[in-house]
Amino acid sequence: MEQKIIAFDLMGTDGGVKPGIDATLTFLKQNPDYKIVLIGDEVEIKKNLPADFNKKQIEIINEKNVAKMKDNNARTLLKENSSMMSALNLIAENKASSVLSAGDSGTYLALATLKLKRINNVSRAAFMPMIPTLIENKYFLLLDAGANLEVKPEYFEQWALISSIFYKFLFKKENPSVGIINIGTEEYKGFEYHKQANELLKNNLNVNYKGFIETRDLLQGNIDIALADGYAGNITLKTMEGTVLNFSKLMKEKLMKNFFRKIGALILKSAFKEVKERFDYRNVGAAWVIGVNGIVIKSHGSSDAKAYLGALNQIKIAIESQVLTKIIKALE
Amino acid sequence: MEQKIIAFDLMGTDGGVKPGIDATLTFLKQNPDYKIVLIGDEVEIKKNLPADFNKKQIEIINEKNVAKMKDNNARTLLKENSSMMSALNLIAENKASSVLSAGDSGTYLALATLKLKRINNVSRAAFMPMIPTLIENKYFLLLDAGANLEVKPEYFEQWALISSIFYKFLFKKENPSVGIINIGTEEYKGFEYHKQANELLKNNLNVNYKGFIETRDLLQGNIDIALADGYAGNITLKTMEGTVLNFSKLMKEKLMKNFFRKIGALILKSAFKEVKERFDYRNVGAAWVIGVNGIVIKSHGSSDAKAYLGALNQIKIAIESQVLTKIIKALE
Secondary structure (H helix, E strand, O other): OOOEEEEEEOOOOOOOOHHHHHHHHHHHHHOOOEEEEEEEOHHHHHHOOOOOOOOOOEEEEEOOOOOOOEOOEOHHHHHOOOHHHHHHHHHHOOOOOEEEEOOOHHHHHHHHHHHHOEOOOOOOOEEEEEEEOOOOOOEEEEEOOOOOOOOOHHHHHHHHHHHHHHHHHHOOOOOOEEEEEOOOOOOOOOOHHHHHHHHHHHOOOOOEEEEEEOHHHHHHOOOOEEEOOHHHHHHHHHHHHHHHHHHHHHHHHHHOOOHHHHHHHHHOHHHHHHHHHHOOHHHOOEEEEEOEOOEEEEEOOOOOHHHHHHHHHHHHHHHHOOHHHHHHHHOO | OOOEEEEEEOOOOOOOOHHHHHHHHHHHHHOOOEEEEEEEOHHHHHHOOOOOOOOOOEEEEEOOOOOOOEOOEOHHHHHOOOHHHHHHHHHHOOOOOEEEEOOOHHHHHHHHHHHHOEOOOOOOOEEEEEEEOOOOOOEEEEEOOOOOOOOOHHHHHHHHHHHHHHHHHHOOOOOOEEEEEOOOOOOOOOOHHHHHHHHHHHOOOOOEEEEEEOHHHHHHOOOOEEEOOHHHHHHHHHHHHHHHHHHHHHHHHHHOOOHHHHHHHHHOHHHHHHHHHHOOHHHOOEEEEEOEOOEEEEEOOOOOHHHHHHHHHHHHHHHHOOHHHHHHHHOO
């Protein structure tokens, strides 16, 4: 496969197909060696593409159906047509190297696992968002962010290996540090699986393991990878998102309270913009589905063009550094 | 007992005995019908009291030993002298109506449970901090914030009853709303105990139950009481604390970057102060230990006089509204 091909499922988003297509056009202009297969409602897609779009770089697959699990059961969806399945089929048939979707998380994870299968020696797939910290250009990976409520100690070891490889290439850092989220840093804290995972990782020479960590320290950027069961990971992620959002809201309300303050806020506009930019999830804009045979990434359902472009750029790094091949080898 | 008496364990804090004593003096001046028993290093205590302190309002118990569990076992501490045990003994002997300590959380909860015993029909004691929201003067209660990693559905029902009574009197609101923290609001989400607790609470007419809630919405102030197992509750609390702290740090760094911005920051000083004040845990300053036979409150180890005064004022409300008697009756 000479050309690098990304399968992009445009359905099931909040904002229609336009933001994804805008990001596609920008990305392809900057990356002439890539091709993107747009999957969705062809009429809508064509409305948002220039009439003379480059057919060597853009292909359209017409598939309007949106995949959405009912009762947590994905198996029936495997046999039904949907834009998500069409995208995953392209990878399974080796016609694309990566898939991007902003559709339903649970459905995506389940279908990716069923269709692409897990990598050898990986027990469970996981969600892995990239999260900004206080330090400029410094992110940490959080996993599992919600796919597996119940975990076994060996999942942590496998996820540590996979995420360390991702981190190394995405953020260009050798030996990224790994911690396990717990309710305290002392070794006796937590559930039995915390203690067992702690022992496993302490003895694994391929992981730069730092022990238990607390979520209050995550944003300081001292740790590169935070491992958690999907229950704690999901709660941590949502608490951080909500706190940043609500804190900003309160700040905005206070800054706009009177004319005098509005002047002050105007002077500080660039400062606020820098803070906002730092915590703008759209810069990286996505969560990886790790542990499956494919480069699979999930964007927010409410993503705009900037967020999709962030995700496409992440995919590019993953493809070009051959992250997947390296992970498969490391798990052998 | 005519006079209202608070037992105040001054040991085991980060900042010595002074902040607690300063708060005591302020509180007693405002509340002449109260008495506070200060427990700690008598020499240190006397250094920080005026020579002519009012002996009708202040009593000193000299006890320097700090209680701290080793290996999660509190039973041996029950028999040993410590400032915390002296404070708890006063309640157990009916010589005080309430106890305040900033000592080690786990030790405090364990000793309070062992010494004061649980209220009839309460399976487990829990930690219950009061947390500010976006809405002015609006707090929510979070429980359990870390005492019980493993829970049973009936704990949620008992905690819902207890916290509803606390909320009603502390924040003067009838029928406070109650939600259970989960990874989604849909009824099929979470562990088995989430689903069972959900059913129990839906059928309990004494609780204004709203179903599952997500932690990203907590600070909006739409829910009065957030129930969780101690694992999720502890992680939620620490994630919120850390996010507010680190977000503020980043903001400060950006605002001080150059002279021009410093001018803007000066204009907005009052606005920032208002935001800081809203999220200042010291205004309420404490977490309740609920489920035991006593009004038991825990302050941060790093509390200053303002934080201790906040805690003393909460105790006052709890004593004067007879929260404990009402809880015991409701659980009968």
